[in-house]
Amino acid sequence: MEGVTDVVGEWVTFLSRYCRRQLAEIEREFPFRRSLYIDYQVLQASGKSGLRLADEVIDRPGKAIGDIRDALRQLTAIGEDRVGAINVRVHAIDRITAIRDIRSFHIGRFVSVSGIIRKTTEVRPRIIEAVFACPGCGTTVTLRQGYGQFEEPENCPNPECNRRKLKLLPVKSRFVDSQKIRIQESPEGLRGGERPQTLDVEATDDLTGMIAPGDRVVLNGILRSKQRVTYGTKSTLFDIYLDLSSAESPEREFEEVNISEEDEAAILALSRDPDLYERITGSIAPSIYGNLEVKEAIAMQLFGGVAKDLPDGSRLRGDIHMLLVGDPGIAKSQMLRYVVQLSPRGVYTSGKSSTSAGLTATAVKDDFGDGSWTLEAGALVIADMGIAAVDEMDKMAKDDRSALHEAMEQQTVSVAKAGITATLRSRCALLGAANPKLGRFDAFVPIAEQINMPPSLLSRFDLIFVMTDTPNQGRDTAIAEHIIKAHRVGELIMRSSAGPLSDEHTRLLAAESVAVEPPIAPDMLRKYVAYAKRNVTPLITDDAREMLIAYYLRLRTLADENKPVPVTARQLEALIRLGEASARIRLSETVERTDAERVIRIVDTCLRQVAYD
Numbered sequence: 001m002e003g004v005t006d007v008v009g010e011w012v013t014f015l016s017r018y019c020r021r022q023l024a025e026i027e028r029e030f031p032f033r034r035s036l037y038i039d040y041q042v043l044q045a046s047g048k049s050g051l052r053l054a055d056e057v058i059d060r061p062g063k064a065i066g067d068i069r070d071a072l073r074q075l076t077a078i079g080e081d082r083v084g085a086i087n088v089r090v091h092a093i094d095r096i097t098a099i100r101d102i103r104s105f106h107i108g109r110f111v112s113v114s115g116i117i118r119k120t121t122e123v124r125p126r127i128i129e130a131v132f133a134c135p136g137c138g139t140t141v142t143l144r145q146g147y148g149q150f151e152e153p154e155n156c157p158n159p160e161c162n163r164r165k166l167k168l169l170p171v172k173s174r175f176v177d178s179q180k181i182r183i184q185e186s187p188e189g190l191r192g193g194e195r196p197q198t199l200d201v202e203a204t205d206d207l208t209g210m211i212a213p214g215d216r217v218v219l220n221g222i223l224r225s226k227q228r229v230t231y232g233t234k235s236t237l238f239d240i241y242l243d244l245s246s247a248e249s250p251e252r253e254f255e256e257v258n259i260s261e262e263d264e265a266a267i268l269a270l271s272r273d274p275d276l277y278e279r280i281t282g283s284i285a286p287s288i289y290g291n292l293e294v295k296e297a298i299a300m301q302l303f304g305g306v307a308k309d310l311p312d313g314s315r316l317r318g319d320i321h322m323l324l325v326g327d328p329g330i331a332k333s334q335m336l337r338y339v340v341q342l343s344p345r346g347v348y349t350s351g352k353s354s355t356s357a358g359l360t361a362t363a364v365k366d367d368f369g370d371g372s373w374t375l376e377a378g379a380l381v382i383a384d385m386g387i388a389a390v391d392e393m394d395k396m397a398k399d400d401r402s403a404l405h406e407a408m409e410q411q412t413v414s415v416a417k418a419g420i421t422a423t424l425r426s427r428c429a430l431l432g433a434a435n436p437k438l439g440r441f442d443a444f445v446p447i448a449e450q451i452n453m454p455p456s457l458l459s460r461f462d463l464i465f466v467m468t469d470t471p472n473q474g475r476d477t478a479i480a481e482h483i484i485k486a487h488r489v490g491e492l493i494m495r496s497s498a499g500p501l502s503d504e505h506t507r508l509l510a511a512e513s514v515a516v517e518p519p520i521a522p523d524m525l526r527k528y529v530a531y532a533k534r535n536v537t538p539l540i541t542d543d544a545r546e547m548l549i550a551y552y553l554r555l556r557t558l559a560d561e562n563k564p565v566p567v568t569a570r571q572l573e574a575l576i577r578l579g580e581a582s583a584r585i586r587l588s589e590t591v592e593r594t595d596a597e598r599v600i601r602i603v604d605t606c607l608r609q610v611a612y613d
């Protein structure tokens, strides 16, 4: 007993020392302010007792919150009637638990997870204290309600009455605003195509309606369990959810690639390499032979142009959208998967994927919301600030197609359906792959007519590559040699992990791997890209400007009305973005003649097929 009062006393000391201003605000503005935020870092740093209290918050948060309430009762400034209504929230926890590492050990403990919001439901009242009355004798019963199943009294507690059914009195009961949320691991934390895991979260009271799908957040709360019930039978299995205590924006280091001083030195050295462009292009999908222009363009997409906010309040995207249309079996999908792994934030999805959210976002009534509307983020929202690789784009749903216009140009996704209106952000670069209309290109029909997408959508791509697969002895041999090399290298690497290789195999591995190994290791390239995006915002020189304008004007006169891609001012913007990306690759603050030349060469190979002859 002694110990308990001690702890409450310690909380009184802490609160009156570090939370005085908040308490005064709650006192003054209640019920509009009714949440007390305890800064975990401050608590931990507030001496020996603070350290102990901090541990208690993590290990026994239920008890800690009870103690804090007792302490609030002693701090006479806040009336007893209010103490029960104050939310005790803890934030600024320094240890993040990975969602996939959550185990039964964590039940009842305070945990912090970081990730991206996948779904949210509407905000709805949830009953927390249900008052029942007996229609016979008027006896009332109050039951506190947890999350999930509604609990009802068996029968009237009055021994003289014994009526079976009591009636709920909603007016006398207490409700709280409640919202269900699903958070998923961030794509950058995943390696090699792992499926992201999710955790369900319940937000209550003033935390509801604050979080939208696509938001990157750190969520702190108490992990709770709920017994599974199937067809009225209780199971021994439990589901878990996070009872949300606070939500914050993630720190930089959780968000982005960490770059040490040594990394920076290596990055600067690499930027001065005379073969920089070849090495970077060669590091993109090295196991795929050829396709050098596509790879060069993908390199530019990784770096991206500069997003600009104009004085009139409008915004120009810096992200470069790219489409690969081609015959089956020419490594389009492989290329997409590779890019997703290279990008600090990549998401791979298929246009015909089965998820209800599709590419943009949807509002549906599904069982997640138990009958209320749920807003779910699709791939382009999840890929915010990264690259969304969308395979089989020609097979996407109609709804997605129209939403894609906004997502690609404004980089937002608007949803207005039933009770839900929301605008989500989708600031990502899109790398799409599609097959031609009839599955493969028909040599007797103009290629342009075989691209199965409307001009309005096509014009939003900065680059469109047409990839045909026509037999060609020389090229076919080279591809065959290359594929076999890749297989041999893979085989030898597998063997070498089992035991030492023979001298002959060691020599073979060294000789063959040159062709299929990236000149720049993926980890290094990822850092290089992150560094360039973070630190370099190139400006166009007069020289480059004149070249780009002259090329654009020539395009306008060449443009063929019968081609699927209209030549509009969008192409000029694409040239600028690509020029910026080209300059960024060598960490240059200026877009120069060489950049303009490179960009015009690439854009011209694309447009020659889809916009003019």
Ligand code: ADP
Residues within 6 Å of the ligand: 287, 288, 289, 290, 326, 327, 328, 329, 330, 331, 332, 333, 334, 335, 479, 482, 483
């Ligand atoms: P797509 O998506 O274009 O239909 P895939 O990406 O599924 O084709 O590729 C089919 C297979 O052919 C893959 O295993 C890929 O590695 C191989 N392949 C196709 N073209 C090449 C190439 N140029 N170099 C190496 N492998 C290739």
Ligand code: MG
Residues within 6 Å of the ligand: 329, 332, 333, 391
């Ligand atoms: Mg494919």
